[in-house]
Amino acid sequence: MTLRIGMVAGEPSGDLLAARAIRGVMQHAPDSRCEGIGGPAMRKQGFNALHPMDTLSVFGYVDALKRLPSLLSTYSNVKKHWLSQRPDVFVGIDAPDFNLRLELQLRQAGIPTVHFVGPSIWAWRYERIHKIREAVSHMLVLFPFEEEIYQKENIPVTYVGHPLAELIPMEPNRDAARRYLKVDTGARVLALMPGSRASEIKLLGPRFLQAVQLLARQDPTLQVLVPMVNGHRRREFEALLREYPVPNCRIIEQATAATPALAAVFGTLDSDAYFDGRPAAWNVMQAADAVLVASGTATLEAALFKRPLVISYVLSPMMKRLMSWKSGQARPYVPWVGLPNVLARDFVVPELLQEDATPQALAEATWKALSDTPYAQQVVQRFHAIHESLWRDTPTLAAKVILEQARHASN
Incomplete structure (x- = not known):
C-alpha cells in the first residue's frame, strides 16, 4: 500500500x-x-x-x-x-x-x-x-x-x-582540518564567527575585530579564520576589516555548494573531498583552538567540535523592542542563551550579550579559551557529554x- x-x-x-x-x-x-x-x-x-x-x-x-x-x-x-x-x-x-x-x-x-x-x-x-x-x-x-x-x-x-551529533565526528581531527586549510599545525588559531546575517555582521563585527586587535597584542602570531556564507557577507566583513585591521586574518569561503549531508557520504574523514563537502564554518571550527561566535546554531556546532567558545549577541534597539513586543517578555525564561549552556543547564562557556559585549570583555574571555589548558579540557569534557546525549x-x-x-x- x-x-x-x-x-x-x-x-x-x-x-x-x-x-x-x-x-x-x-x-x-x-x-x-x-x-x-x-x-x-x-x-x-x-x-x-x-x-x-x-x-x-x-x-x-x-x-x-x-x-x-x-x-x-x-x-x-x-x-x-x-x-x-x-x-x-x-x-x-x-x-x-x-x-x-x-x-x-x-x-x-x-x-x-x-x-x-x-x-x-x-x-x-x-x-x-x-x-x-x-x-x-x-x-x-x-x-x-x-x-x-x-x-x-x-x-x-x-x-x-539531533542530526548534527551524527554528522560531526565525536573526535574531530584538528590537524587534518589545518592541513586542508593550509594552517600551521602548531599555530594558535581562533575561529571568528560574527554571524550569517547583515545585521549580525554590522553589530557584532566591529566588537569582534576590536577584541581580536587586543588579542593580537598578547599573541602577535595568533591566526584568525573567518568563515563567510556568501560573497555579500564577505564584502560586508571586508569593509569592517579595513576599518578595524587585524594581522593574520583569513576569510574562508565555501569550496562548493556544500551541505552537511554531502560530507557524510565521503568515507575518509581527512580527505579534501570530505572537507570540500562541508560548510566552511565546520572546517574552520575543526581547525581552531577556540571560537568567538554569534549566538545561534553555530554555538551547538562549536560544542560538538569540542572547541571552547565565547558566545555573544547584540540586538539593535528596534529589534529588541520588536522581540519584546512579539513575545511579551524582555528576556528568555531560562538564564542561558547559547544552546551548549541550555543543554548543560549551566554556564559552561561565557555569554556576553548586549552592553556586556565590549571588546575588552570579549578579548579577556576569548584569551582564557585560547590559553587556559585546564579550563579548555574541562569544557571539552562537558561537550563530550552533550554530544553523547544528542546521538x-x-x-x-x-x-x-x-x-x-x-x-x-x-x-
Whole structure:
C-alpha cells in the first residue's frame, strides 16, 4: 500500500532534517510518496516539491512582512491541495509560524500531523503549547529536555536526537582540518564567527575585530579564520576589516555548494573531498583552538567540535523592542542563551550579550579559551557529554512515528 506524506520545510536546516526522515521512511516503506515544500536535500531522497523551499525562507521580521502576500498565497495553495488530496500524514519541519497554522487546519480535517523540531517554548512564549496541543498529533524533538515538557502537557512526543551529533565526528581531527586549510599545525588559531546575517555582521563585527586587535597584542602570531556564507557577507566583513585591521586574518569561503549531508557520504574523514563537502564554518571550527561566535546554531556546532567558545549577541534597539513586543517578555525564561549552556543547564562557556559585549570583555574571555589548558579540557569534557546525549538514530526514530501515524489513519 502506497502511503502519501505531506511535508513542509522552510530553511536549509529543515531540509536536512526532512531529508533524513524521508530516508528513514523509504527504508521501511519504499512505496511511500512524499510531497510538499522542500529543498535540494529532500529532492535527492525522491521528494516531489510542489513549491521550492525558498518560498518560505525569510530572514527576520522585516523580511517576513515584505513577503507576507507571497507567504499567504503559498499557505492557501498547499492547504487547498492537501484538503482535496488528503495525505495519510502531514509532517511540518520547524517553520512554526507557517506549519502550526497549517497543521491545525489539516488536523481538524482528520489528517494526522507530526511536527518535527519543537519551538523554543522553554525560552520564549510558553503559551504556544496550547496551539501545539490543538494542531499536532505527535511532536518530534531534538533535545532530551524537551521530551519532559511535552509529556507534562500530555502531548505525544518522541525525542529523536539531533542530526548534527551524527554528522560531526565525536573526535574531530584538528590537524587534518589545518592541513586542508593550509594552517600551521602548531599555530594558535581562533575561529571568528560574527554571524550569517547583515545585521549580525554590522553589530557584532566591529566588537569582534576590536577584541581580536587586543588579542593580537598578547599573541602577535595568533591566526584568525573567518568563515563567510556568501560573497555579500564577505564584502560586508571586508569593509569592517579595513576599518578595524587585524594581522593574520583569513576569510574562508565555501569550496562548493556544500551541505552537511554531502560530507557524510565521503568515507575518509581527512580527505579534501570530505572537507570540500562541508560548510566552511565546520572546517574552520575543526581547525581552531577556540571560537568567538554569534549566538545561534553555530554555538551547538562549536560544542560538538569540542572547541571552547565565547558566545555573544547584540540586538539593535528596534529589534529588541520588536522581540519584546512579539513575545511579551524582555528576556528568555531560562538564564542561558547559547544552546551548549541550555543543554548543560549551566554556564559552561561565557555569554556576553548586549552592553556586556565590549571588546575588552570579549578579548579577556576569548584569551582564557585560547590559553587556559585546564579550563579548555574541562569544557571539552562537558561537550563530550552533550554530544553523547544528542546521538540517536534520528532517521529511524522519526520514520517510525511518521509511519505509525500514517498507517493508523489509513486503516
